[in-house]
Amino acid sequence: MLRAFGSPIQPVGKSITAEAITVREALQIAVRKGWRKVHILSDAMELVMIIQGVKSAPWTLQNICEDIIQFWDTLDVVRFSLLEGTKIGVVTV
Numbered sequence: 001m002l003r004a005f006g007s008p009i010q011p012v013g014k015s016i017t018a019e020a021i022t023v024r025e026a027l028q029i030a031v032r033k034g035w036r037k038v039h040i041l042s043d044a045m046e047l048v049m050i051i052q053g054v055k056s057a058p059w060t061l062q063n064i065c066e067d068i069i070q071f072w073d074t075l076d077v078v079r080f081s082l083l084e085g086t087k088i089g090v091v092t093v
Helices: 015-033 045-051 062-074
Strands: 001-002 007-009 038-040 075-081 089-092
Touching: 007 015, 015 038, 015 045, 015 062, 045 075
Parallel strands: 038 075
Antiparallel strands: 001 007, 038 089
16 A cells, blocks of 8 residues: 555555655645645656656646645745655655
């Protein structure tokens, strides 16, 4: 079972879907806590490219990515960086 912030994530077909769900939940938490600047670290290159607009989201991720962008737009600064071989994390800047 995959977990994000201690909560179970429903089974998904691909790891990128789990990564996208985790990013969405992280941004939801950031907005709820009133954070204005967030730095997301991920090892999911495809997701980083989708969020940065370099690559189109597959139809299976479109709704999740739209949610991510909505949360993103409510924050002052969001950095999204690729880190090879590490787990996803969120830090306030």
